Amino acid sequence: MGLYDFLNDEQYQAVTHGSGPLLVLAGAGSGKTRVITHRIAHLIRECGVSPYRILAITFTNKAANEMKERVARLLDNEYNDVWVSTFHSACVRMLRRFCSGLGYDTNFAIYDTDDQKRAMKDVLRHLNIDVKQFPPKQVLAVISKAKNELIGPEDFRSSDIGRTCDRNIARAYTEYQEFLQKNNAFDFDDLLMKTVEMLQTNHEALAYYQDRFEHILVDEYQDTNTAQFELVRLLATHINRDGEPEHNLCVVGDDDQSIYSFRGANIRNILDFEKTYPDATVIKLEQNYRSTKRILEAANAVIKNNMGRKEKSLRTDNDEGELVRVTEYPSDLDEAKEIVREIGKQVRDGHSTYSDYAILYRTNAQSRAFEEQFVYSGIPYRLVGGTNFYERMEIRDMLAYLRVIENGNDAVSLKRIINVPKRGIGDTTVDRVDDYAYVKDIALYDALCNASDIPSLGSRAISGIRKFTEMIDSLRAMLSGDGYHLPQIIDDVLAATGYEEDLTAQEPEKASDRMNNITELKNKLAQYEQQADQPSLSGFLAEVALVADIDSIDSGSDYVVLMTLHSAKGLEFNHVFISGLEDGLFPSCRSIESDDPGLSEEEGIEEERRLFYVGITRAMQSLMISYAVQRMTRGEMQFNRPSRFLSELPREVTKKSIAGGSSWSDRNSMRGSAGRYGGSYNSGSYGSNSAGRSNSYGSGSYGNRSAGRGGSYGSGSYGDSSSGRGDYYTSGGYGNRSAGRSDSFGYDSDSSSYGSSRKPAGSASSGNVGGSYRSPYTKPTTPAPVAASASALGYGVGDRVKHIKFGIGTVRSITAGTHDYEVTVEFAAGVKQMLASFAKLVKVD
């Protein structure tokens, strides 16, 4: 069996393309992974390219592993040193080698969202910026956006993003980057931005990788952001044997599946590939091997409503298949109940197994209803996403210990575990040490080691701190001992800290679960040690930081999979349920309201539509779409209109129905209770927004508002829009649910349900955040006056001053430190050197 046997013409062309840039526009299910793997095999086997000189970048670790396996299989396991990884792990690898030029050590930490928030809180506190006015999360969102655009703190102010922001954001950005560097840590966005910076400034590094990578292949190219684009562009210049520069860059993607603009992905990267590389070859793969004709027709019909896409239309030789089913349920509960019941029934009928099924939804919050039903019915399921293993409290604690042992500069992790279990080092103590470290411009850990020099600390605190640092030091010493195995560190940490005992004491019921998780972590460490080329603690920590939940789903076991539409990208299932097709949920209210100034409303909706397209095209044999009339959101009952996308499905391939749902009494009680949830018909504002654009949801589209049960649902119940389709619902009533929709419900336009405080950080007024200069130092724990100048201290050399502990003394000298003044005072107890802002010296006459 040859390498090319199962390739169609277009695939063959892509696989055997010679040198130079290549863009493969691969529609959903058109075999793009096959093209990449076969191309790698082709390059190695037929073109004599060394596997070592090939870099393949995928979106997830799971995809990377799959790709590695498939390439190995094609090559009879002859080669395994093709570099296949995600963008982020590739960056980590490059940074490990060359980051010293950026002022980082190779054992750097990688900060996730939670770490970032903690770090930002510290930063804002030091800058005396009010976190109420500038929530860390929002500040971080702006910074993330800048980083994705490769805008560093220096260029931020003059950038498009920075110009529209409060200058406090710029201050925070600068300080945050300094903080990260002091902590020897990168956040996710840094991994990309800093790698680009490294390649731009370090010519040795750039030359090394440009020379090494003769061929670069990028999967899911439509989801790359500017930083990733630039990274690829930098790397993809190779000098060939004739001394000519070549760009052997093969990117594969589908602009219709671009769904990550919220994290900076720029769809222009794929649309403008030919502008960047005018000599690029473009190949379209339009033959779909995955779905039935009807499913594909639905997908095509939906996506063609988007403007500005590369024209293409998928075709398939597969069977016609079943009709796409669209079902209305009275409530989210009924939706979950019925879908789970349906899966159980189909599997019992013997035509399928649980692993044939996936339930997809827009937001993770929707998973709960399904989970409950699965637990209740005893059907095996697996939830992808949400809180993953590494986000569990006990795992984060253990990892924080490991991180501190590995990298003492990591103050975020240090603060997490310094008093866990409780060892008498409370918040005040930590704040005091932190302030001292900040003023002295040293690492928090180093400040802890010098705790006895910190005047504000009591002796209890000092001895507690000493015990702590001694413990960390000894753990660190153990780790570097000869023949030490990594998993052992878990036991040693547990033993040294008494963590398990504390766990048992704190929450006896959960303790054993949590300990099992810790054991699981130990197993992962053992597994890592065996499989890694050069195992190290920092290597493990990096791997852990970069795993996604999706990486762990295996196709071997038999369970239904639950995940978001985003997570589903790149996967396929025989039977797919897409739930929650309601305006405000899918498309999300954020995309409808488009508060994002960088994104027009239509762009937001188009991305949602692409997401729907991704969902539809996951299905191989059958597709079931559903929505609920009422849905519990944030403890509040909401009534949403059916999604506008539903009207885009061609009626010829769909079959619509209204499910009765739960029992009469249930429904009555629901209806009865509906009245209590006043004013939450949150898409109300949509009506007026859209008035000019479409007539689809005008008044009356819900038909007989007050009709009794059994009354017609009215024509054009969803989308009587331009297509002229409609009147699907001629009978079957869930008629008077619209009681809740009567005018008394009110279209409350300032709908509290979706957050009235969603003001972008940038537009927040600058407020009362002090002067325009950063004060040299403000003691955060007390609102003490700022010691901004020597005269502001209120005393000078020679003055007699009073100290809270040492009493009266005479000032001998005052010198300016990094952030503050060091004051030397002669007390009766001796000469003390102290920092002005700590000592709170008061002049006495």
Added chain:
DNA sequence: ACGCCGACCGTCCGA
């Protein structure tokens, strides 16, 4: 220093 309680608040999507 620490625990408890009430206010708040948010939440999309994710490497």
Added chain:
DNA sequence: CGGTCGGCGT
């Protein structure tokens, strides 16, 4: 509804 966090009371 559920988690987080700051304030307050020991």
